[in-house]
Amino acid sequence: MFHHQIKNLFKKKQSVGAGDTPMAPPSVNLTAADGSVTPVMDSLDVAKAKADCVETAGTLNPSDLSSSDQSALNDRSATRVPELQDAEMAEPTSKVPVAAGDLVSVDVDLDLDGETDSLQGSTTDEEEPEGHFLEQAELPDFKLISKIGEGAFSKVYRAIPQANSSKGFLHKTFRQVAVKVINKEDLPSSNRDSKSKAASKDQVLKEVAIHRTISASENVVSFVDFHESRHFYFIIQELLAGGEVFGEIVRLTYFSEDLTRHVIRQLALAVKHMHALGIVHRDIKPENLLFEPIDYIPSQVPVLRKSDDPKTKEDEGVFRPGIGGGGIGAVKLADFGLSKQIYSTNTKTPCGTVGYTAPEVVKDERYSMQVDMWGIGCVLYTLLCGFPPFYDEKIDVLTEKISRGEFTFLRPWWDEISDGAKNAVCKLLEVDPAKRYNIDEFLDDEWLNQYDCLRGQRIKKHRNESTENVYTLNSKKKRHHRVQGFKRDSSLLYSPAAVALRDAFEVTNALRRDADDKMHGPHGVNLGLLQEDEELGLENDMFQLRLNSSTIIKRRKNKDDPVDVPTTVTE
Numbered sequence: 001m002f003h004h005q006i007k008n009l010f011k012k013k014q015s016v017g018a019g020d021t022p023m024a025p026p027s028v029n030l031t032a033a034d035g036s037v038t039p040v041m042d043s044l045d046v047a048k049a050k051a052d053c054v055e056t057a058g059t060l061n062p063s064d065l066s067s068s069d070q071s072a073l074n075d076r077s078a079t080r081v082p083e084l085q086d087a088e089m090a091e092p093t094s095k096v097p098v099a100a101g102d103l104v105s106v107d108v109d110l111d112l113d114g115e116t117d118s119l120q121g122s123t124t125d126e127e128e129p130e131g132h133f134l135e136q137a138e139l140p141d142f143k144l145i146s147k148i149g150e151g152a153f154s155k156v157y158r159a160i161p162q163a164n165s166s167k168g169f170l171h172k173t174f175r176q177v178a179v180k181v182i183n184k185e186d187l188p189s190s191n192r193d194s195k196s197k198a199a200s201k202d203q204v205l206k207e208v209a210i211h212r213t214i215s216a217s218e219n220v221v222s223f224v225d226f227h228e229s230r231h232f233y234f235i236i237q238e239l240l241a242g243g244e245v246f247g248e249i250v251r252l253t254y255f256s257e258d259l260t261r262h263v264i265r266q267l268a269l270a271v272k273h274m275h276a277l278g279i280v281h282r283d284i285k286p287e288n289l290l291f292e293p294i295d296y297i298p299s300q301v302p303v304l305r306k307s308d309d310p311k312t313k314e315d316e317g318v319f320r321p322g323i324g325g326g327g328i329g330a331v332k333l334a335d336f337g338l339s340k341q342i343y344s345t346n347t348k349t350p351c352g353t354v355g356y357t358a359p360e361v362v363k364d365e366r367y368s369m370q371v372d373m374w375g376i377g378c379v380l381y382t383l384l385c386g387f388p389p390f391y392d393e394k395i396d397v398l399t400e401k402i403s404r405g406e407f408t409f410l411r412p413w414w415d416e417i418s419d420g421a422k423n424a425v426c427k428l429l430e431v432d433p434a435k436r437y438n439i440d441e442f443l444d445d446e447w448l449n450q451y452d453c454l455r456g457q458r459i460k461k462h463r464n465e466s467t468e469n470v471y472t473l474n475s476k477k478k479r480h481h482r483v484q485g486f487k488r489d490s491s492l493l494y495s496p497a498a499v500a501l502r503d504a505f506e507v508t509n510a511l512r513r514d515a516d517d518k519m520h521g522p523h524g525v526n527l528g529l530l531q532e533d534e535e536l537g538l539e540n541d542m543f544q545l546r547l548n549s550s551t552i553i554k555r556r557k558n559k560d561d562p563v564d565v566p567t568t569v570t571e
């Protein structure tokens with residue numbers, strides 16, 4: 001099943017969209033950190049990738065963002081809504097592409113340390129929707145304003161809780177929300193038998209159950225509400241107005257070590273929270289990291305690496321410890337569609353194997369969690385240099401590289417990156433999960449705990465805050481402020497380099513998940529909502545839902561190139 005899906009994935013991967021240029025074949029040899037000579041990313045032409053990336057610009061969705069205290073909401077059940085009305089779906093107003101580096105101003109609340117808590121902007125209860133959205137008829141408690149994202153089977157809207165509705169109480173905490181809409185018709189099994197339909201629904205409920213469970217962390221996108229109507233599932237969540245960290249990598253080409261540390265530490269805190277609850281994310285990638293925008297302060301003298309093209313490299317701006325840089329403030333982990341609960345924190349038993357508590361099983365649990373550490377390693381590597389650690393156009397070659405943990409610190413891009421950062425990457429991209437950093441070891445890493453993080457901790461101590469995350473402290477001393485963000489031409493996010501970067505993560509994560517499932521079995525979720533996955537056949541369907549029809553396939557309409565069947569990755 002898995003090989004077939006990967007095969008399909010790469011079949012489509014061979015042809016990119018009209019007008020796109022496939023990644024260039026190997027051309028130059030580079031000297032790796034250890035002195036060995038390596039072809040340039042084999043088939044990923046890094047120089048081209050970087051040039052493509054640098055050409056891109058960012059967009060800030062000027063929208064409200066609110067604080068995340070919503071634990072009381074988690075127990076609320078979905079409301080009933082009217083039947084779908086006959087209505088034409090209209091696309092939202094399209095964005096006008098803008099030049100790279102264009103700035104856009106939005107009003108925000110900023111605390112005195114410069115931290116952005118919530119966008120206030122022009123958004124009011126009277127804000128008019130940017131289009132006519134079919135889903136609106138089945139979600140009367142929220143006003144859908146604009147489409148801000150899209151997944152394989154979902155659309156994500158910025159929305160406002162309606163003050164005079166049954167969800168009016170939300171309005172104070174969440175001035176705006178993100179609404180993920182899943183059309184039941186779009187789910188792969190919706191036209192099949194009723195058992196398959198139930199499986200699809202269970203996949204959605206499983207995502208919701210996990211999101212609810214882990215939502216208390218300041219480093220996880222807050223879950224707000226869930227609603228099922230006749231045609232749709234609606235997952236309502238905290239809005240992260242900056243969008244995906246992925247887009248910022250594309251805009252900036254790579255992040256400074258300070259900004260990388262800022263992002264990766266918050267990701268690590270999110271993962272620590274999940275692992276403490278016995279839940280593994282399994283799809284850690286830059287697209288699933290969302291951020292709150294902060295003020296951008298241009299550098300007086302932009303710092304360039306030797307490998308940079310001064311004409312095209314975007315200035316990341318001034319980094320402020322504990323606050324952020326490059327317009328990126330608080331970073332939160334999102335998308336729990338592939339997450340699974342490994343063990344129950346109540347019973348301390350692995351899910352799906354009740355009462356089975358042998359030491360080797362406990363060890364297995366830890367190994368399952370290690371999949372996320374690999375994901376953090378891939379993100380860390382990518383943030384630091386702008387391209388992924390493992391890439392090849394051929395799935396079998398890529399599989400081999402991942403299974404052997406074959407990556408290098410390519411010159412000249414890694415020449416100026418510190419040994420501390422390289423050491424952290426090596427400890428995370430360790431093939432043997434027993435030797436790989438676990439989340440506590442990574443949080444103790446020397447490089448990760450350099451000055452900006454430590455300063456943040458001092459701020460936290462000073463404020464006597466109990467939460468571990470200094471970046472998302474709820475500020476009590478706010479002042480109104482205009483944040484300069486970046487307009488983003490979304491079409492540039494589909495440049496060959498950007499697509500290659502996405503694909504590398506998608507395939508790498510899929511292979512690691514598959515390896516983990518083969519080794520430990522697809523443990524089910526046990527959150528009081530669902531039966532075991534095995535009984536429902538959820539894992540297979542879920543995998544199909546998320547990979548076979550996911551972003552790569554969606555982006556590539558062309559098909560039918562021959563492909564190689566991959567070998568299996570083992571951990």
Ligand SMILES: Nc1ncnc2c1ncn2[C@@H]1O[C@H](COP(=O)(O)OP(=O)(O)OP(=O)(O)O)[C@@H](O)[C@H]1O
Pocket residue numbers: 148149150151152153154156178180221237238239240241243244287288290334335337550551
């Ligand atoms: N809370 C949010 N705040 C702001 N933007 C969001 C939020 N949630 C999702 N988005 C945007 O919508 C996109 C799709 O959301 P999400 O990843 O949850 O959907 P998905 O169907 O699981 O996607 P995929 O097929 O890539 O797995 C995100 O990548 C992001 O750009």
